[in-house]
Amino acid sequence: MNQRTHIPYVKNGTLQKDPEGRKVVIEIRDLRKSFGDNHVLNGFNLRLYEGENLVIMGKSGSGKSVMIKCLVGLMQADSGYIEVLGKEVNTLDRAQLDTLRADIGFLFQGSALYDSMTVRENLEFPMRRHKEKLGAFADTEPMVLEALENVGLAHTLDLMPEELSGGMKRRVALARTLILKPKVILYDEPTSGLDPITAKEIIELMRSIQKKYNTSSLIITHDVDCARVISERMVLLVDGINYAEGTYAELSSDKDPKVEAFFKK
Amino acid sequence: MTVGQQTQRRLANRFYGAVMNFFQETGALAYFAARFFREVIKPPMEFRELLRQCYNVGNRSLMLVVVTGFIIGLVLTLQSRPTLIEFGAVSWMPNMVGISIVREIGPVITALICAGRVASGMGAELGSMRVTEQIDAMEVSGTNPFKFLVVTRILATTLMLPLLVVFGDLVALFGSALVENLKGDVSFQLYFNTVFNALGYGDLIPATVKSFFFGFVIGLVGCYKGYFSKKGTAGVGIAANTAVVTASLLLFMVDFIAVFVSDIFYEL
Numbered sequence: 001m002n003q004r005t006h007i008p009y010v011k012n013g014t015l016q017k018d019p020e021g022r023k024v025v026i027e028i029r030d031l032r033k034s035f036g037d038n039h040v041l042n043g044f045n046l047r048l049y050e051g052e053n054l055v056i057m058g059k060s061g062s063g064k065s066v067m068i069k070c071l072v073g074l075m076q077a078d079s080g081y082i083e084v085l086g087k088e089v090n091t092l093d094r095a096q097l098d099t100l101r102a103d104i105g106f107l108f109q110g111s112a113l114y115d116s117m118t119v120r121e122n123l124e125f126p127m128r129r130h131k132e133k134l135g136a137f138a139d140t141e142p143m144v145l146e147a148l149e150n151v152g153l154a155h156t157l158d159l160m161p162e163e164l165s166g167g168m169k170r171r172v173a174l175a176r177t178l179i180l181k182p183k184v185i186l187y188d189e190p191t192s193g194l195d196p197i198t199a200k201e202i203i204e205l206m207r208s209i210q211k212k213y214n215t216s217s218l219i220i221t222h223d224v225d226c227a228r229v230i231s232e233r234m235v236l237l238v239d240g241i242n243y244a245e246g247t248y249a250e251l252s253s254d255k256d257p258k259v260e261a262f263f264k265k
Numbered sequence: 266m267t268v269g270q271q272t273q274r275r276l277a278n279r280f281y282g283a284v285m286n287f288f289q290e291t292g293a294l295a296y297f298a299a300r301f302f303r304e305v306i307k308p309p310m311e312f313r314e315l316l317r318q319c320y321n322v323g324n325r326s327l328m329l330v331v332v333t334g335f336i337i338g339l340v341l342t343l344q345s346r347p348t349l350i351e352f353g354a355v356s357w358m359p360n361m362v363g364i365s366i367v368r369e370i371g372p373v374i375t376a377l378i379c380a381g382r383v384a385s386g387m388g389a390e391l392g393s394m395r396v397t398e399q400i401d402a403m404e405v406s407g408t409n410p411f412k413f414l415v416v417t418r419i420l421a422t423t424l425m426l427p428l429l430v431v432f433g434d435l436v437a438l439f440g441s442a443l444v445e446n447l448k449g450d451v452s453f454q455l456y457f458n459t460v461f462n463a464l465g466y467g468d469l470i471p472a473t474v475k476s477f478f479f480g481f482v483i484g485l486v487g488c489y490k491g492y493f494s495k496k497g498t499a500g501v502g503i504a505a506n507t508a509v510v511t512a513s514l515l516l517f518m519v520d521f522i523a524v525f526v527s528d529i530f531y532e533l
Contacts, residue, residue: 069401072405074401074404074405094409098407099407101405101406101407102407104405106402106405108398108401108402109398110397110398112397112398112399112401112402113399114394114399114402114403115393115394115397115399116390125403125406125408126406126407126408128407128408129406129407129408130407
C-alpha cells in the first residue's frame with residue numbers, strides 16, 4: 001500500500017513496462033509547489049499506467065487541482081519531475097507542449113464551456129490547433145457528432161451553454177475532452193455540483209468511454225461513491241504527499257485515522 | 266509609542282503600500298502591453314475572432330456614440346450661442362464648434378463612452394472566463410488564450426475607435442448645424458462649408474492619431490483587468506469597475522501627452 005520503489009520506466013525516450021506488463025503514461029517524482037508559506041505539494045509521487053483508472057482523493061485545498069494543472073503545464077511546479085506519455089513536461093517549449101496536450105483530455109470542475117460559442121463551436125475549438133493529428137482536410141462535423149453521441153447529446157449541437165443544465169454541460173465538456181481522442185484523460189472533480197443521479201450518469205459515461213477508447217484516466221475527486229465505482233487504484237493526497245495508495249477495498253478498511261477520515265459517512 | 270505616532274505610522278504604511286501598488290500595477294500593465302506587441306506579429310492570426318470583436322466594439326457602441334454626439338453638438342451650440350451673440354461673433358459658431366469637436370470633444374467623449382461600455386465589458390467577460398476556467402480550457406486545447414482573447418480585443422478597439430470618433434464627430438456637427446439652422450437661419454450647406462474650411466490637417470491628423478491610442482488604451486486596460494482577475498466572482502465585478510476607472514484616467518493622460526506633442530509639431 002505504501003509508495004512503491006522507483007523503477008526507471010523511461011529509457012531512451014521510450015516507455016518501459018511496469019512489472020505487471022503495463023506502460024507508464026504519467027510519472028510524477030518529488031513534485032513540490034508552494035504559494036508563499038503555504039506548501040501545497042511536498043514531494044508528491046505518482047504513476048499512472050496505460051488503461052488504468054486512478055483516483056486521487058484529498059481534502060479541499062490539499063493540492064489535487066494544483067498537481068493536475070502542473071501535469072498539463074497550466075502551472076509551473078517549484079521542483080520535481082513530471083513526465084506524460086514519455087515527455088518531460090517542464091522541458092517542453094510551447095509548440096511541443098501543445099502537441100502533447102492533443103493527447104491529454106482535461107475535464108474541468110465547472111465544465112468550462114465557452115459561453116460565447118455554441119455546443120458545436122465548443123467541440124470544434126480544440127480541433128483548430130491540432131489539424132496535424134486529425135489530417136488537414138478532416139471533416140470535423142462527423143467527429144463532433146460522434147463525440148456528442150457518445151454522451152447522448154447529439155440534439156444540442158446548436159444550443160448555447162446557457163441553455164443546458166449542469167449535467168448536460170458536464171457531458172458536453174466530456175464530449176469536448178474526447179474530440180481529439182486523447183490517450184489520457186484528467187478529470188478534475190467530475191461529479192462536483194451535480195445531483196446523485198446525474199453524478200452516477202457521468203460516472204457511467206466515464207467508464208464506458210474508458211472501455212471504448214482504452215484511455216488512461218486520472219480522476220481527482222472527494223466523492224467517495226465516485227471513487228468506489230470507478231477506481232482501480234487510489235491515492236490519498238494528505239499534507240502534500242501521497243499518504244496512502246491501494247485499491248478502494250484496501251483503503252476503506254485501513255485503520256489509519258487520516259485514511260479512515262476519508263471513508264467515514 | 267503614543268497614539269499619534271501609531272496613527273502616523275499606520276498612515277505612512279498605507280501610503281507606502283499604495284505607492285508600491287501603483288508601481289507594481291504600472292509595471293504589470295507595461296509588461297502586458299509588451300506581450301501584446303510580441304504576440305501580435307506571431308502567427309496564427311485570429312482573423313475571424315478579430316472581425317467578431319470589431320463587430321462587438323464598433324457596431325454595438327455605434328448607437329451610444331451617435332446619440333451622445335448628437336446631444337453634445339446640440340448642447341454645445343445652444344450654450345455658446347448667447348455669449349457669441351453678445352460679442353457679435355455668432356458667425357464664428359461653425360468654426361468654434363467644428364474645431365472643438367474634431368480636435369478634442371469628439372475623441373475624448375467617444376473614448377470615455379467606449380471606456381465605460383467596452384473596457385468594463387472586456388474586464389467582466391475575461392474575468393468571468395478566468396474564474397470559470399475557460400481560459401485554462403483554451404490553453405489546454407492548444408490555443409494561446411492571450412493571442413485569441415487579448416490580442417484580438419486590443420486590435421479591435423484600436424481599429425474601431427477612430428471610426429467611432431468620425432461617426433461621433435459628424436453627428437455632433439449635424440446636431441450643431443440643426444440648432445444653427447433652426448435658431449440662426451444658417452443652411453446646412455453653409456454650416457458644413459464653413460466647418461470644413463476652418464479645419465486643416467493640423468486638426469484632423471492629431472485627433473485621428475490620438476484616437477488610435479485611445480482605442481489601444483481601452484482595449485489594453487479592459488483585457489489586463491479581466492485577464493488577471495482574482496477573488497472569484499467578486500473579482501469579476503472589481504475587474505469591470507477598475508477597468509473603467511483606470512482606462513478613463515489613462516485616457517486623460519494620453520490626451521494630455523497627445524496635445525502636448527501635437528502642439529510641438531504645430532509650432533514647427
